[in-house]
Amino acid sequence: MKRLFTLAILVLFATPLAAQATAVPATFTVKGAGFGHGVGLSQIGAKGQALEGKSAIQILNYYFPTSQVIPVVDTQTIRVNIAHQVAAIKISLTKNKSNNQWTLSAGETGTVATDSKPIYFSILGKQIAAGNLGIADYWTLRWNESTTTVVVPSESSTSTLAHGYLQLKPILAPGLGYRIEVTNTLNLRDHYLWGISEVSSSWPAAAMQAQAIASRTYALSRMRNIRKECDCNLYNHKYDQVYAGYSKEGEPRFGQLWKAAVSATNVDTTTALAITYQGKPINVFFSSSTGGATATSKDVWGTDYPYLVSVPDPWSLDGKLNPKYNAWSITVSQEKIANAFGLPDVLRYAVTSRTKTSAALTVTATSSAGVKARLTVSEFKTRLKIPSSWFALPATAVVPTPSPIPAPTESATVKP
Template sequence: MTSPTPRRLRRAVAAAVVAVMLVPAMAAAAAPARFTDVPDSHAFLEEITWLAQQEITTGYSDGTFRPRSEVTRDAFAAFLYRLDGSPTVNLPADSPFTDITPTNTDFYEEIVWLSQQGITKGWKVNGGTEFRPFDTITRDAMAAFLYRYKDEPSVTLPSSSPFVDITPTNTEFYDAIVWLDKTGISTGWSDGTFRPFDGVTREATAAFFYRLEGSPPVVVPANIPKSFTVKGAGFGHGVGMSQYGAQGMAVDGYSADDILKHYYRGTSVSSVNSDKEIKTEIFGSGSDSRDRVVMVVRSPGSSATTGGQWRLMFYDEGDAGEHTTWTGKKDEKLTIIRDVRPNGDNEIVVQRADGTRQRATRQLQFHWEGTGFYQSASSEDPYVQLLKTNGDRASHGDYRHGRMVIRIPSETYPRLIVSNWTELNSEYLYGIAEMPSSWNPEALKAQAIVARGYALRNMQTYSENCVCHLYDDTRSQHFTGWRKENEGTDAYYGKRWVSAVDATTSSGGRDGRVVKSGSAIAQTYYFSSSGGRTENSEDIWTAQLSYLRAVDDPWSLESRNPNRAWTRSLTQSQAASIFGLSNVVSIKVTSRTSDSSMAAATKVTATSSTGQTKSITGPETIRSRVVGGKSPWIWSFTAKY
């Protein structure tokens, strides 16, 4: 064993160097990664962090420290060796222990160093001395190792033992254990015991080493989660009728009127004249915005040569009527193009399959066989498809009814718009694809009634920018036309939906049932499902409508609803981007629409590692930005490390 004085001097010099270098080194280098199994609440967080920062431990390859695992004697030797600065070791010709060789342990050099310093003596056995590297180091042996590492300082023994289970006669390391107590390196257990023969855990080793070195200041780096798991329920904005709720009520025996009066409070259901033409944009805005589209008529009819006939009429600005009319039949593809003239004007150009072209400066109208506009007596069921130039679908549906109007709205809104103009009761509603046609007829009727009312309310305004009253997507109502009406083998499901729509009409289809608030048609918002309770209109948006009140919706939480409970994952980079922070360590719902546990979130707050907070407010903004459009019923955010 080398002289105690030189080792003290070497350690003192090393400590001085570390003290000088610690602050700039810490400031210049990134904080070490946190162990995934040592949370902020861990009793020895600082001690374990310090151990890692001093490179005494690197933890495991999976990012864990495993604080409750016990330490073997060879690992403890390695920890002490690194604590001493990993000094150079002159390896002997022969191992100091009979059970240790350079090839049977990862820590041969460290154990040799431990022996050379007189920190360990091992066990005398026949034929030599053993170290027993893979045994767990006991607490009394740990005390002896640390005491010898500190060069066995003088210790004044007390008149009585500091621990109830330790006496001068029941342990050979009594002096070391007393010294451990006097220096505060170990305080024992709350019951007054030291438990000398228990194994030493990794977290306890960190604490002992940290105290041995004087409990220096520790900068604990923030524990940055890798991701967050978001849990919630429901789908949609949450105002008005829950569609899964409607189905649940119908299954439970409620009628369509019962369903509607539950979700639209204080309303009535009655018939109004709805014999109207509604204009629906099916191509041209949002994700459909393109400068060309292919239009083609398909016909499943028996006529192989003449079926699916059509006519296309071209109109110029200022003309009283069309200046050109083309006719044709099924499967001929017409490419419709927005063309910008040298003077900047927009025109519509149509090209036939044979290369023939024609222009229109105002609009096109397209009529096809079996509609009210062209060959209405035909028994064929042709329909129109809109395609991209690569043959993929360019719209949500196929279109059996009405007529197509194609325009470029204005020089300031230069988009190619295709609008399907249909009869509300007998054509448009047949194509509303908002509810599975397999559902209970009473739920389907309720859906038809609210879809009609929604359409009638929106028909009070018309936009030239879309050539429409309504869009064909979630900006309005999901309209797929013939695809919905003809759904299933022999249109089995389509017929169920058409039957439900027809059951809500009267007077030969001229009148249709709607939800009313007083004498006015109610704004019948609807959505997929809630988190167990719908929301007041003003809590989700701004306008307070007396009939759009929060109501219980337990049917949304039944097993038929795939969104009765959902989870979504946010990566660290996604969370940081969403909230505009450098990093995010926690996310919480900090405000809801009410005190109810089923209430929607109105404020979500994220906190960074520096303590900076940023919030996203408003249920619709939260739904869109935080949970990818799911719903504002968010129950929890759980950090994943």
């Protein structure tokens, strides 16, 4: 009897000690909706509205209230970065065309070679070597646009280009020394826009036209200066807008549909439609889809613009329109989430502040020892590769009802 009593006491005191070793989850499942930052034009929303019969101008008036879609001059040339901070690069011509030929110029000295073979460029101190053709402060490459396309590889993709000319310059990169910046200078009006690859060329015409106007506006609003770090106005990837060059306009059948959508937004030989506020192109933004309503610029970046406000976007939650991101689920390992928060482990996490549209603003994690760490939603998304800020949505979240879409302004029309 005494032995049983002693055993009971041991069990009584052992239980709290065992409970202290709290098991942490091996994985976490993050559930949400939407893809991208969610500010401005919802591309899925534009597609949905186009299928409902809305025009490009109606779509843009809806997503950018207080702005005006009007004709602006768009005959400028634009400088697009194609390859960034490369130590060496091979540039070649397409092999399936006759009369392929490039002309290479060294700095200000004029033409040094005309050929059709690939060229190998490499950084050499503060200059660039072009194979055995010589060394120069910078190089300019031109070609016959009617017969030739140029292929430029980069870290993330390979660009096939048909228009304008290429330039290679050495630019001092912090921590790297001098590196080569490869840029494509071409006409904004058609040639640049023909290569924009932000939406599918099989989408309804009005959705593509809305994107063409938004992309033109984006370029115009960022052409004031050449960025020193890239020798460019814009990059060719998602950090600005995706420019795929001839790969977009040259798509079998669909490339012509995209070019037609761009041309439909031209007004005459020198002007085309852009989104403006007080007569100037706006600081436009667009992303794939949202969690049911667009985000404000202030919520995402801290800067308030009168035309970057939140509007209902139920089309993004339509499974037929947005099958991949109307509702998504991502599994994150214990190791990854602990590293993201800088904790030894994570017992649980919670969204600790949200916007009015239920998008997350801050996320707080708690370790098994009770230590807490907080991340901004931008940090959380970047470190864990989360598609949008609309995740771990509360059960009370309500999808807003769309407000009436404004009628198009009388001063602008899109060609049929």
